Amino acid sequence: MTTDSIPVQTADARPAVAKKARKGTPSGGRRRQLFRHPGAGRQHHAGPVAYILLGIAALFSLFPLYWTMVAASSDNTRVTQTPPPFLPGPHLLENLGKAWQDAALGKAMLNSLIVAGVIALSTVLFATLAGFAFAKLRFKGRNILLMLVIGTMMVPPQLGVVPLFMMMTELGWGQKLPAVIFPTLVSAVGVFFMRQYLSEALPDELVEAGRVDGAHSLRIFWSIVLPIARPPMAVLFMITFVHAWNDFFWPFIVLDMTNPTVPVALTQLSAGYVRDQSLIMAGALLGTLPLLALFIVFGRQIVGGIMQGAVKG
C-alpha cells in the first residue's frame, strides 16, 4: 500500500481560470495541499519497536471484530467453552439467518439505510451551501452567524430529548422514521468542514468571474462550487453516513422494536432472558458488516477526511 494522499479531482475537472492561476504549481495546487501528503511533517523512519507497537494496536482494534465473526460462526457450546475458540466454526450462515429473522434485521437495515442515506445527503447539501456562503460570500452578521454555528457544536442534542419526544408525538411521528431524520438533517461540523475546505480550495477570482458573467448565486453554486467541492462532499457524506447509521440514543427513545434502526434492533437480541450468545454475535456482525464494507472500500478517504477536519496547530 502506498502512502498517497486522497485522490482529489484531477486538473481537467477544474474550471479554466483556476488552471491558469495555478500553472506554476505541480500536480494539484491548493486543493491538493489541503489533503496534504500524509508524510509531510514526519521525522524519523519507524524502527522495529514502532512496528511492533503499531501491530499490537492494530490487533486490539481488529480483534473484537474478528472474534465477533468467530462467535457468530460457532454454536453456543463452542462459544462458551474454555479456552474460547480462536478459529471460525461451521455455523456462520445458519446463525446469520436466524439472527436476521429474530431481530427483524431486514427491516432494521432498510430503515438504517433510509435514515443514514437521507441524513447524509441533506447534511452534505446544506453544509456545502452554508459552507460556501461562509467562505466566499460577504454579508452582514457573517462572523456572528459563524460563531453561532461553531457554538452549536457544543450543545449536545441529547439535552432536548424530552420536548423533542413530545414534539414528535404531537406531530404523529412517534415510532416513525421522520422523527429520527428531521432533527439531524443538518450538522454544524459539516458546515464548518465545508467552509474550511472552500475558503482554501475555491479561488475568489472564480466567484468574481461568475458574477461578472452575470451568473446569480445559485448558478455560481451549481456550476463553480459543486464541481470543486466534490471530494470533501464525498468524505462528509461517508462520515455522516457512519454517524447516522450508528446513532443510538435518540432512535432508541423514539423508535420501538416494530420499526427499529440497526443499533436499536441489536438491543433486542441481548434483552431476552435466554441469551443465545452465538445468535447475538451473528446479529452484531450483520449490523456491522455494511459499515465494514464501506471502510474496506473507502477507508483511506474517510481517514483523510477526519484528518482534514481536525483542528491543527
Next chain:
Amino acid sequence: MAISTSTPPDGAPGIGAERQRRRTLLHRLDVRGAPYAFVAPFFVVFAAFSFYPLIYTSWISLHRVELSTLNLMEWVAFDNYTALWDDDRFWNALFNTFTIGVLSTVPQLLMALGLAHLLNYRLRGSTFFRVAALTPYATSVGAAALVFTMLFERDFGMINWMLSLFGVDNIDWENNKWAAQTAISSIVIWRWTGYNALLYLAAMQAIPRDRYEAAAIDGASRWQQFLKVTVPGIRSTIVFTIVLSTIGATQLFGEPLIFGQGPNGITGGADNQYQTLGLLLYEEGWKNYQMGRAATVAWAMFLVLILVFVVQRIVKRVLARRA
C-alpha cells in the same frame, strides 16, 4: 461548467434602460439575499429541533408531566429540582458519569497521543495502520457493547480466561462496581482511540519540521522532542479532543445500557453501580413515565457541561500562560 451562460433567466428582451434597472435590482437582491438563503436551512433546522427543545426543556422541568398524558402539564415550580437534589440516585449517577468519564477519557487520549506519534513516523503500510485504528469507529455502540459484554463475561469470557492464565480469579465484571465501570470504559476507549489518534496525527503533521531540527541540534532526545515540540505543537487539538470526549462522556448511554443486558441496563446494574446521567434521564422519563423529572436531569447534565467548559477555559488559560 459553463460560467458563460450570462443571461439570467429573467432577462426577457425589453427596452434597454428598464431591463437594465430590473437586472441591477435583481442582482443586488441576489447578492444581498442569497447568503442568508444558503445558511438558512442550517439555522432553521437547528432552531426547530435543537435550540427550541433545549429551551423548552427548562419549562417542562418546572412541571409534572406523565408520559401517558403529555398534554397535561401541572405547574410544580422547583419541586423536580429539590426532589432531584435529595435523590441519592442522582448523586450516584453524577459520580458514576464522572468516574466512567475519567476512566475512559484519560487512557483514551493518552493512548491516542502515543498511537499518533507512532503513525507519524515514516512508515510502510501506514494506510493499513490508519484504517485499522479507525475501524472500531465504524462499529455501532450496539454491536461494540454486545461484543465487549461477551468478552467480559464472568464464567466463559475471554478476558477472564486470559487473566486466569496469570492466576487471577474470575472477576464478576457486571456486579462489581469498579470492574463494571472499567469494562464500560473499555468499550468507549476501543471505539474512540483511533479517531482521536487521527486528529492528533493531522495536527502533528502541521508542526514545522525545523522545530524538530532545532531541538535536535540543541541535543534533545526523541522523548524530549516529543514533550517539548510535539505536545505543545498540538495543544489546541488536545484541548479540542478533551472537550469532545467530555461531551461524549456526559452523555454516555448506549454502552452501560447494553452492558447491563436488558432490564438491568436502564438502572445501570442491580445496585445502580454503573448508572450514568443519561441512563437516569431515560429511567425517569421512559420507565417511570415522569417527563418533568427527566427534563430536570437534562438540565443537570447541561449544568455539568457548562461547569466543564468553565474548567476547560481556565485550564487552557493556565496552559497558554505557561507556554
